[in-house]
Each structure stands twice: as C-alpha cells, then as structure tokens.
Amino acid sequence: MTAKINRQWLLKQRPIGLTKESDFELAETDIPELQSGEFLVKNIYLSLDPTNRGWMNPVETYVPPVKIGGVMRGIGIGVVIKSKNPRFKEGIMVTGLLGWQDYFISDGSGWMNILPSFPGVPLPNFLNLFGMIGLTAYFGLLDIGKPKEDDTLVVSAAAGAVGSLVGQIGKIKGCRVIGIAGTNDKCDWLTQELGFDAAINYKTESVFNRLKELAPDGIDIYFANVGGKILDAALGNLNLHSRVVICGLISQYNATERIAGPYNFANILVKRATVSGFIVTDYFKRMDEAFKDLHLWYTSKKLIYREEIVKGLENAPKSLNKLFDGSNKGKLIVKISEEPEI
Amino acid sequence: MTAKINRQWLLKQRPIGLTKESDFELAETDIPELQSGEFLVKNIYLSLDPTNRGWMNPVETYVPPVKIGGVMRGIGIGVVIKSKNPRFKEGIMVTGLLGWQDYFISDGSGWMNILPSFPGVPLPNFLNLFGMIGLTAYFGLLDIGKPKEDDTLVVSAAAGAVGSLVGQIGKIKGCRVIGIAGTNDKCDWLTQELGFDAAINYKTESVFNRLKELAPDGIDIYFANVGGKILDAALGNLNLHSRVVICGLISQYNATERIAGPYNFANILVKRATVSGFIVTDYFKRMDEAFKDLHLWYTSKKLIYREEIVKGLENAPKSLNKLFDGSNKGKLIVKISEEPEI
Numbered sequence: 001m002t003a004k005i006n007r008q009w010l011l012k013q014r015p016i017g018l019t020k021e022s023d024f025e026l027a028e029t030d031i032p033e034l035q036s037g038e039f040l041v042k043n044i045y046l047s048l049d050p051t052n053r054g055w056m057n058p059v060e061t062y063v064p065p066v067k068i069g070g071v072m073r074g075i076g077i078g079v080v081i082k083s084k085n086p087r088f089k090e091g092i093m094v095t096g097l098l099g100w101q102d103y104f105i106s107d108g109s110g111w112m113n114i115l116p117s118f119p120g121v122p123l124p125n126f127l128n129l130f131g132m133i134g135l136t137a138y139f140g141l142l143d144i145g146k147p148k149e150d151d152t153l154v155v156s157a158a159a160g161a162v163g164s165l166v167g168q169i170g171k172i173k174g175c176r177v178i179g180i181a182g183t184n185d186k187c188d189w190l191t192q193e194l195g196f197d198a199a200i201n202y203k204t205e206s207v208f209n210r211l212k213e214l215a216p217d218g219i220d221i222y223f224a225n226v227g228g229k230i231l232d233a234a235l236g237n238l239n240l241h242s243r244v245v246i247c248g249l250i251s252q253y254n255a256t257e258r259i260a261g262p263y264n265f266a267n268i269l270v271k272r273a274t275v276s277g278f279i280v281t282d283y284f285k286r287m288d289e290a291f292k293d294l295h296l297w298y299t300s301k302k303l304i305y306r307e308e309i310v311k312g313l314e315n316a317p318k319s320l321n322k323l324f325d326g327s328n329k330g331k332l333i334v335k336i337s338e339e340p341e342i
Numbered sequence: 343m344t345a346k347i348n349r350q351w352l353l354k355q356r357p358i359g360l361t362k363e364s365d366f367e368l369a370e371t372d373i374p375e376l377q378s379g380e381f382l383v384k385n386i387y388l389s390l391d392p393t394n395r396g397w398m399n400p401v402e403t404y405v406p407p408v409k410i411g412g413v414m415r416g417i418g419i420g421v422v423i424k425s426k427n428p429r430f431k432e433g434i435m436v437t438g439l440l441g442w443q444d445y446f447i448s449d450g451s452g453w454m455n456i457l458p459s460f461p462g463v464p465l466p467n468f469l470n471l472f473g474m475i476g477l478t479a480y481f482g483l484l485d486i487g488k489p490k491e492d493d494t495l496v497v498s499a500a501a502g503a504v505g506s507l508v509g510q511i512g513k514i515k516g517c518r519v520i521g522i523a524g525t526n527d528k529c530d531w532l533t534q535e536l537g538f539d540a541a542i543n544y545k546t547e548s549v550f551n552r553l554k555e556l557a558p559d560g561i562d563i564y565f566a567n568v569g570g571k572i573l574d575a576a577l578g579n580l581n582l583h584s585r586v587v588i589c590g591l592i593s594q595y596n597a598t599e600r601i602a603g604p605y606n607f608a609n610i611l612v613k614r615a616t617v618s619g620f621i622v623t624d625y626f627k628r629m630d631e632a633f634k635d636l637h638l639w640y641t642s643k644k645l646i647y648r649e650e651i652v653k654g655l656e657n658a659p660k661s662l663n664k665l666f667d668g669s670n671k672g673k674l675i676v677k678i679s680e681e682p683e684i
Contacts, residue, residue, distance in 0.1 A: 279614055
C-alpha cells in the first residue's frame, strides 16, 4: 500500500453555543503500521447527529467528552482496506465510531460492527434506517413509549431523522400521530407524505394551545427530541398514565447557561406519567430484532425517509449546525470517499 | 336520635401561599334526615396531609378542587351511628373522605371503606400505617421504585409519615437508605431509631454535595416527597437506570408563582432514569396485598412510627401549616370526637 495521508478534524477548543469551524482544526497525519489484531478502515460516510454537540462539552454524559486535541468522535461507515485481524477481513464493510477523518485504525474493540447484509439497501441507509437512527426510533417508541392502538402519539423534531421514523412506526402500530416541526414545508411533508394525522409548526403556532385542540383527551406518548418550551407544552397536555420518552433535548445542547427544567414538571405527578431517559447504546444487543422489523417495513415501503448528503470531510464542521437551525432536509451525512465497487 | 349540630369547616376563599384560618369559616348546620341507602357517620379522627393544600387551589389535579363555600375535603375515620344502608350498619368503623366536620352522610359511594379488622391496632393507625400513608409508602416504593438488594435509596421529607415508612420498608428490602430532613433531631431519629444508614439536614447542609459523598455511585431510587432544590439535588446525583418516584412536591404546594422544573432535568436522559408520578388512589384495589405485608412488619415490630394528635375540629385549619413548616412530629391527625367503647 502506498503511504496515505489521514486528514483528521481535531477538537481545538470547547465550543460555546453553536460550534464554529474555528473550534476545530484539520490536521494531516501519517497512518501508522498496523499491529497484530488491527485493521485499517477507509471511511466512506460520516453521520452528523445532534448528540455530537453534547460530546464536545466538558461534561461526562453517557460517553466521556471528546478530548481537546483529539479526533472529533463520529459514527461512520467504511471499508476495511488492510487487516491483521481475522474477523475484519479486507473488503468488509463496517460501521462504528470511525471519527471525523479519512481513515481509522481499529482492533475491533468498542463500537465496531460489520454491516448487516441487506441486499439492495443503499449504503447511507446504514447510518439511517439500519443504523443508530432506526434503532433509536424503534426501541425508543416501542420499548419505552409502549404504544397501544388508538394512543395519541406526539413527536417533536418530527421531520428529523429519528422523529419522522417514530411517527411512521407509530402509524404502523395504530396510533394517532401529531408531529411538531419548524416550517410549513416540513409539516406538509409529515401529513401529506408520511401519513401523520396532524402537524404543528412551532415557529408560527402555540404548541401548547394546538396540542390542547388536537389532543383534547391528552397525549398518551410524547417522544421528546427537543427540550425547552416544546417539552413544557407537551408535559402540560399529558393524559393519565402517559409515557414520555426523553430521547434528546436538542434545543438545550448549545446552551451557555444552566437551563431550568419544565414548568409543567408537576404534571408528571398529577397525571401519573412516566418520563424515561433513553439512549440507544443500551439496546445494541437487541439490534437484530429491530432490523428485522425495519427491513420488513422498508421492503413493503411503509417507511419514507430523506437524506441530505454533504460532499467532503472538509465540510463536516460547518454542516453540523444545520441540525440546530433546522435547515437540513433529512438525515445529515457527510460523504468522505467514493463507495467501493462491489 | 336527638337533633345534632354539625360543625363544618367551609373553604371561604382560595388561599394564597400558606393557608390562613381566615381562608375558612366554621359553620354550624343541622343534619338532614337519612334517605334510603344512606348512613350517618360520626367522625372521630381527621387526617391532615400535604395533599390537602393542593385541593384548595383552583386547578383540577387528580381530584377536582374543593368548591368555595364547600366543606373542606379530608380523609377521616368515623363510626356509623345511624343507617339505612344494609352494608354499612350501625357500629361499623369506616374510613374515607369524611371531610372537616363532625358528621358525614354517605350513600356508600366514592371513597368509603370499612376499616380492616386488625385486633390491637390503635384507631389512629388506620390513618397512618393502615391507611393512605402506608399504602403510599408501600406501593410507591415497591411498585414504582422497584428496590433491589444493595440499591441506594434516598427519601426526602424522610421524617414525615410517608418518608419514614418508605425508608424502613427500604431497609426491609435490603437497600442502603439515606434520609433528608429539616432538623438534627429528625436526622437523629432516622439514623438512631429507624435504622437509616445516613441522614442529611437540608437546612444546614448542601444536599447535592452530601448526596455526592454518601452515594458516590449515584442514587438508585429517589423517593420524592418535596420538589424544588432538594429534588434538583437528587436528580443531579442519579445512578444509571435509576427510578425516581414523584410522590409529592410539598415544597411547591403553597407556591404563588409558576415554578421552573429541576435544572438537572437533562440528567434523566444522561442516566436513562425513569421518573414516575404516583398517586395512591390508583392502588386502592390492591390494598389487601399491602396491608397483609404491613401488618406482618407491624406485628414483628419492624416499623416504627410517630403520630401527633391535635384535639378538636376547631384546630384543623391552624394545624395544617405544621406540615409545611416541618414542626409536626409524625403523622398529623385531628381528634374530632372520643373513640367509641368496643
């Protein structure tokens, strides 16, 4: 193999508020020789997710913070191009925490999986429906939300990668589904193409009042992708014995000050609701179960999804904020290199 | 029967902040003739509970607000002294929503139960261990908190009627138990007499810091009787997959302004915690199950409890605030009339 240069986005400083490109530094390093048990992955696609922002803060969350000077953490898809590991042979497609870089050396430990073999599924979809996004929607809704026929399900960031799947899976399970999104276009997409029963534009409507109108008997399941006022409006409209899935609190990830919790917190008591935090990594051991259902729904065309693919590793930092200003159109993915011919 | 006068505490106006005696009016009314199916209860003991304060606010919670001009709602014990109802015969002891008054006419509907037959149990204890207090502690901890051996259980208002039972049941179930209370005397009572492993005086210590010291691996079960800063401190010290039982938010019941939720709300997500509202009325149908265990623990002297009995219905309004300034010593009960000779 000829010597290759590995471009790496390093975290230069902890961002304050939204990330700036100057919070990162694009370094170029040589790729070291492989040790026994190691293999070299050429990264193809990089997933940009709201949770990435949390990883940059100087607080231990469900994972340690990215180190200053370290390669920015990210989930990706790549192909093994050189291997001293019998399980991960050359030519195998993998997914895991490949990082914001061209190449990744792994010994197979940590979060590193061989891609499931679903013929005909486009590669980026393994960062979407058949990746963390699909697993998050599937287990968050079914395991924590526990939908029953005729339940009223409300989803925030409903036009986002996770939210749009949650709503569609809710429809498959017989729920009445209301989505909350930030533009009329997104709301139209939800109701006209994805089969949501209703949608609320949180930028032009009062979420609290609209929920009261659309769900007069209260919300049975609230799938929270954002925190702040939208979460508060939902908590204020819960039904008895409702379930609230806290999957994300996007609106708070860039906060520069401590954020008060929801004013309607006491309604958890009054309505005997259950509010559960949910992180998909706890469910990795059950991924086959989810992928089986998701693949069935995918092949029977019950799941519609969108992707926005940005070309070039160099564009990763500046693209991340699309997730927070809502300008991305579907699952946001960076294309780092061409797909290999199969 | 000679004509009797029924003294009734009516709610004159909705209190702002702590209740004042002038929010109530002591009226005297005649007792009407019983209709078919009705029976007359002579009230003996009246339970004063933090939840009473919530019932006076102009908001529907888990029950409708007490009407202005209506008899103040309260749980009591009484004896049937006249009956046109075949199930509730004269001489039978009952418990239910008897109200802040000398007499109550019931047709047996709503919350009205015949006292369980536990020989040797003092009557006030049917408003404590063998009443709503015991059921709340039992189901709140066991059904929602789901204690496992060696779990770290933290209880707020730990020297209160519910909290002190929760901690002791936690010890029976093999938990490490930390109580939070408002005086050193109460803290000493918890650790020296009730067998709590530790206690925190929230008036003189930083609850957040002390929880971090006493529970370095985090709290597995938090039993919340109060809201505000104490709840926030607990949420900031949760362990992975912890359970938070929201049984009460005492510190917020007298609030005159909207209260922000806990700043550490996001920790519910990070720790994949489950926060569940709990109201004991949902468990009435399973009360026999609880009373069986509670009676066993009571007769084997595994449960210690205290009561403070105030004499005279006329003292009900002024006694209620003891629950909020923490000056009561155990379950607060008003004695309305003498116990009947058996």
